[in-house]
Amino acid sequence: MNQSGKGISMGHTFRSIFDIIGPVMVGPSSSHTAGALALGRAAAQLFEVKPKKVTIHYYESFADTHLGHGTDFAIIGGILGFAADDPLIPQSLEMAESQKITVKFIEEIGDSPVGHPNTATMVLERDKKKLSVTGSSIGGGSIILNKVDIDNFSMRLDAHLPVYFIHQNTLQYHLYSEAEWQNYFAFKGYPLNDIRIFREKDTEWVILYLDTLPTKEMIYEINELPFIEKAILIS
Amino acid sequence: MYDTIAELVTAAEDSGKPISELMLLQEMAKSHRTRAEIWDQMRKNYHVMKAAVEKGLTGDGVFSPTGLTGGEAVKMRNYRLRGNTLSGNDLLIAVESALATNEVNASLGIICATPTAGSSGTLPGVMFAIKDKLALTEDQMVQMLFCSSGFGMVIANNAMIAGAAGGCQAEVGSASGMAAAAAVEIAGGTPEQAAEAMAMAISNLLGLVCDPVAGLVEIPCVKRNAIGAVNALISADMALAGLTNKIPADDVIEAMRKVGKNLPASLRETGLGGLAATREGVRLKMKIFGQELEVKPEWVDDQPPVKANPFE
Numbered sequence: 001m002n003q004s005g006k007g008i009s010m011g012h013t014f015r016s017i018f019d020i021i022g023p024v025m026v027g028p029s030s031s032h033t034a035g036a037l038a039l040g041r042a043a044a045q046l047f048e049v050k051p052k053k054v055t056i057h058y059y060e061s062f063a064d065t066h067l068g069h070g071t072d073f074a075i076i077g078g079i080l081g082f083a084a085d086d087p088l089i090p091q092s093l094e095m096a097e098s099q100k101i102t103v104k105f106i107e108e109i110g111d112s113p114v115g116h117p118n119t120a121t122m123v124l125e126r127d128k129k130k131l132s133v134t135g136s137s138i139g140g141g142s143i144i145l146n147k148v149d150i151d152n153f154s155m156r157l158d159a160h161l162p163v164y165f166i167h168q169n170t171l172q173y174h175l176y177s178e179a180e181w182q183n184y185f186a187f188k189g190y191p192l193n194d195i196r197i198f199r200e201k202d203t204e205w206v207i208l209y210l211d212t213l214p215t216k217e218m219i220y221e222i223n224e225l226p227f228i229e230k231a232i233l234i235s
Numbered sequence: 236m237y238d239t240i241a242e243l244v245t246a247a248e249d250s251g252k253p254i255s256e257l258m259l260l261q262e263m264a265k266s267h268r269t270r271a272e273i274w275d276q277m278r279k280n281y282h283v284m285k286a287a288v289e290k291g292l293t294g295d296g297v298f299s300p301t302g303l304t305g306g307e308a309v310k311m312r313n314y315r316l317r318g319n320t321l322s323g324n325d326l327l328i329a330v331e332s333a334l335a336t337n338e339v340n341a342s343l344g345i346i347c348a349t350p351t352a353g354s355s356g357t358l359p360g361v362m363f364a365i366k367d368k369l370a371l372t373e374d375q376m377v378q379m380l381f382c383s384s385g386f387g388m389v390i391a392n393n394a395m396i397a398g399a400a401g402g403c404q405a406e407v408g409s410a411s412g413m414a415a416a417a418a419v420e421i422a423g424g425t426p427e428q429a430a431e432a433m434a435m436a437i438s439n440l441l442g443l444v445c446d447p448v449a450g451l452v453e454i455p456c457v458k459r460n461a462i463g464a465v466n467a468l469i470s471a472d473m474a475l476a477g478l479t480n481k482i483p484a485d486d487v488i489e490a491m492r493k494v495g496k497n498l499p500a501s502l503r504e505t506g507l508g509g510l511a512a513t514r515e516g517v518r519l520k521m522k523i524f525g526q527e528l529e530v531k532p533e534w535v536d537d538q539p540p541v542k543a544n545p546f547e
Contacts, residue, residue, distance in 0.1 A: 020387035027340030028452035030351040061399035065450030139397030
């Protein structure tokens, strides 16, 4: 697998004042509830369709306290698409059951595979489609997406949000190069923190590490680029 | 963005702008949103904070699903209103507002994380304690949130704000430091005094462990927010009186990071050490979750058992 990019993304972990004052959320824990919900939502966005089976692997502090912190209903609430302040979040497990989604939680005994005490690996499945996302909740509801495996295509990201997942069609005559992506965002006044390209056979994922949310106009323009199969913005 | 408290203070002094204003300008530049949009979002956060305090103090109060916490903010208010308190009216408004917010949080109600949910009562505790005394308008209350966000962001980027990463000092300690700084600014203190207040508040809570009983955000979290709020108020007063911390704010943040890294995992939000590993803490966990819990001897018996009381 080829991987380009500048290595670890530089910049500040907490970038918006609303990472500090916020989010508005259902209690009781920003890292174990709001952060867990954000992890679940990111996985659901990447999976794109409703999963039939969800398996959550918890590590370290998540493994020890997920029951008390409402991490279970938060992470499933995220997968079902709830907002952080939706008062129905505590009922998400019942909702998943009524939607015939099989849910399983596993408390892993060892250390986090990505070196953070609040780590979860979420495996979403539907027929032959499979997604695995490993992320960590770093406090105040903020998260990092560490590792993503889409149908056995593996990417190590360590990305803060917002992050753009762009699937390019390698059969196209011309794709945007790393420099062209950089230029596009710089021209719009939204410089990228980092960019990484993962390529294997005819599959190519471009990961754009953003500083702030792009405008609706930019999202529209990116979706209209002819070589883009799909563009998923996780924020 | 400001990498250190020193940079933030210097920028405020050089520009003659309060730290709250610098944070608003930074957010405008970063997010490409207007002043009005950002102000409006922060005002909404303030409304959530206000609603949580009111909810926790209405009627008999709120109770968590486990029954471990709830109703004590109301008890505190009734006690305060009877007069004859030891700490005095204003400090106890801070206590009841902090308790109310965290009881709402534990009841799975809606709160604004400041900077975290576990520490969500500290900032409102301070804000509502001084609101009437200083006759603060809604805009001034919102201004306090902008100011505290500046201090919080430097703490979060240089150390940590998650209990799992750095213990309760990173949650209630950070919140207390943020609240102390914001209280100084709104009371008319200088940026330097705000930084001193933050430094004192965090220094006072350095090393505070995260040891939630049954892994819940209830015991001791709810009451630790009361101490976080009161600690912030006295730290703000000390700074306004001209007292200094001697150890600069940025060094205090670095000390917190190092202490946090050195805390054993059992004292970082695993619910396996400290109060959580006491006999009663373990009993409560088993009662709530109905499951056996492995309690390693080293978590409970740090000291050899005392056989007899030498003073008897």
